[in-house]
Amino acid sequence: MPGAPGGSGGGALLCALLWAAVAAAGPGGSPAPGAFGRLYRGAVNISAERVYAFAYSSQPGQVDAVRVYVNSSSENLQYPVLFVVRQQKGVLSWQVPLIFRGLYQRTYNYQEVSRTLCPSEPTPEAGLSEQIIFVDVASMAPFDIAYELLVTRLDNFQLETNKAFNFTASPSQPQYFLYKFPQDVDSVIIKVVSDAVYPCSVVSVQDIVCPVYDLDHNVEFNGVYQSMTKQAAITVQKKDFPGEQFFVVFVIKPEDYACGGSVPSSLRGNGNRTWNLQRTKNLQVTIVPSIKKSVYVQAMFFSFLSFLSFYLGSVIVAFVHYIRVRRKASAGRYSPDDGSGIMTSSHPITASTPEGSSYGAIDESSSSGGRQLSSPERGPQAGSDTDSSVEEESDFDTMPEIESDKNVIRTKVFLYLSDLSRKDRRIVSKKYKIYFWNIITIAVFYALPVIQLVITYQTVVNVTGNQDICYYNFLCAHPLGVLSAFNNILSNVGHMLLGFLFLLIVLRRDILHRRAMEMKDIYTLDYGIPKHFGLFYAMGIALMMEGVLSACYHVCPNYSNFQFDTSFMYMIAGLCMLKLYQTRHPDINASAYSAYASFAVVICLAVLGVVFGKNDMWFWVIFSMIHVLASLALSTQIYYMGRFKIDAPDSDLGIFRRAAMVLYTDCIQQCSRPMYMDRMVLLIVGNLVNWSFAIFGLVYRPRDFASYILGIFICNLLLYLAFYIIMKLRSSEKLLPIPLFCIVATAVMWAAALYFFFQNLSSWEETPAESREKNRPCILLGFFDDHDVWHFLSATALFFSFLVLLTLDDDLDTVRRDKIPVF
Secondary structure, three states, X not given: OOOOOOOHHHHHHHHHHHHHHHXXXXXXXXXXXXXXXXXXXXXXXXXXXXXXXXXXXXXXXOOOOEEEEXXXXXXXXXXXXXXXXXXXXXXXXXXXOEEEEOHHHOEEEEOEEEEEOOOOOOOOOOOOEEEEEEEEEEEOOOOOEEEEXXXXXXXXXXXOEOOOEEEEEEOOEOEEEEEEOOOOOOEEEEEEEOOOOOOOEEEEEEOOOOOOOOOOOOHHHOOEEEEEOOEEEEEEEHHHOOOOEEEEEEEEOOOXXXXXXXXXXXXXXXOOOEOOOOOOEEEEEEEEEOOOHHHHHHHHHHHHHHHHHHHHHHHHHHHHHHHHHXXXXXXXOOOEOOOOOOEOOOOOOOXXXXXXXXXXXXXXXXXXXXXXXXXXXXXXXXXXXXXXXXXXXXXXXXXXOOOOOHHHHOOOOOOEHHHHOOOOHHHHHHHHHHHHHHHHHHHHHHHHHHHHHHHHHHHHHHHHOEOOOOOOOHHHOOOEOOEOOHHHHHOOHHHHHHHHHHHHHHHHHHHHHHHHHHHOOHHHHHEOOOOOOHHHHHHHHXXXXXXXXXXXXXXXXXXXXXXXXXXXXXXXXXXXXXXHHHXXXXXXXXXXXXXXXXXXXHHHHHHHHHHHOOOOHHHHHHHHHHHHHHHHHHHHHHHOXXXXXXXXXXXXXXXXXXXXXXXXXXXXXXXXXXXXXXXXXHHHHHHHHHHHHHHHHHHHOOOOHHHHHHHHHHHHHHHHHHHHHHHHHHOOOOOOHHHHHHHHHHHHHHHHHHHHHOOOOOOOOOOHHHXXXXXXXXXXXXXXXXXXXXXXXXXXXXXXXXXXXXXXXHHHOOOEHHHOEOO
């Protein structure tokens, strides 16, 4: 038979089978033997149909694929030409014109259709395997409709490992190919690239089962799939396919809406239109082996050992410090504890501050510090801090004898730490411990539903095969068990390990401080920065929770759960600013309840910003107003040390009269020389920065609103930290080696971390296909990508940042509080 490949010994058998099949084809039409590679032209109507029979033979163990091309010049949708292909184990049918439906029921008609028939399973028998295909052509039209038919055998149906293959596809001419796993390969990555963004396409991986779903309306019915513009990647594991082989299916969508494109202008306002070769796409597919199991082990060892080395370093530093303290104690010298913030002597310290350290020309030790020393109401010593109950601040009269003059004290031009640390140390310490207990409560109630939700997301991805749900870096997404991107989860281990290490360091300082308080007399309580560790504990928990929630977010990163990754970032930045302010304002810092309520408002604004901030101008106007007013209100409270109140006892108009009076006396009369110059400089610069952010958001409306909010927090924190360090040096205070090292390490780590942070590898603000255009291969150990490196470096940077706040004022442990300036 011409055109029918096969062995020379089986030619007679093939011809006999073919003619027998033609005779049995039935009376409906004129059966005719078909030849591969030959173009058939004909016409059909309601009373005349055509049947073609094609026979071929396959080698043992070989998978042969046949492709059918049909064409009809008719655009009549009422009387389409029907093509039915009958195989040994299945039937495939379609009509011409082939109709695709798009958004809002728009229709796209194609007169040229090409389909690959589901290949028969290879037989292990020796010798040739004979196959027969029937192609029926029919129409219900009362008139003749011309058609063309071409049946060919595919020579390049099976893809090879590490070998690129180029082909072309269109909505009516999908393509799929077979891939078999080599013996030594357990996992592969299917990489598909195209030079053109559009038309939008879909890449699907399906098991060796017939029928193969290769049209736009059914490609999502089976297997794993993802949409694509210029790039796609799917990781496939051998264990998921018992036959150790699968089909790779390529479907071109009739419109580009799913990939972020627009509707063709020619269709706007129109009905149907015929599309043939106008939406073709050139694709290249390459299947490469994925990483081996040994790489997983190396990556896990690297992750844990890298951060466990910080534990070893902390132990070495603690041991060296212990040796130094023992030597100085044996030599009879008094010295501050460089690592614990306490002193080695149990006697009163008489060290005086250096010249010029009083931060002003007025020495007010007699009015504040001396008065504190003689006060019999200082309360019990440190042993009472261990009480299990946490009393509310309102349950105690914390300043019984100075309630009447605290406002007078805080109006002094030059304030010292003794002026703002007059409350009972035991009560203030319990107040700050509320930060710790509250954040634990928040973490538990926040994390449990988050974990449940992301498990559901991952289950949906695994069951449906829809890889457009999660925005991974698919070129570096290494699955493990049910997790699709284990590397993005593993890289968050640094936050948890370093957060726990920071808690241990704070706990050590807390224990040593309590022991020192038990040994010291009442006079030594008035040296150095007051030691309140509640905020430090809260910061450590927040760092650990950032790792937990970031890992949860990266189980399935998408538009719906972005706040999991950012909520505790806001809290960390806020807690750091509160701790920095608390250092020299221990009596007037914000309560835990108001602080966490403020964080809740910020998180709500972040969610609203992502939902409404893309196109709605009204949201940006309201947010900018809230931002500016909040900056002014906070600046007022900071400038007046919490003493600013607008009260109107006489009438409603008294509020405005009071505001006008304050504005005139404090802003106009003292414009040339504010009463609190340093605070005024900080607040002016801070307000300029925040107003600039507000104007920038109002004008440009950045799409990544969550990062925009985080940028506001980070800039304010860095501004306040820089101001604090500058004022510290200006007051002739010193930076000890440990905090100086931590400052340098923090700057280096943040610079490196931010570099990798801005290497965008995906974006849930775009369509999944557009996000995949940003995907890039792994850069570390063949396992971690740029964002994983950001996780490693940012965890380290946060840890050093916390150490900066913990050790920054260790040089003041031998300085009287009435000599420590407030700024």
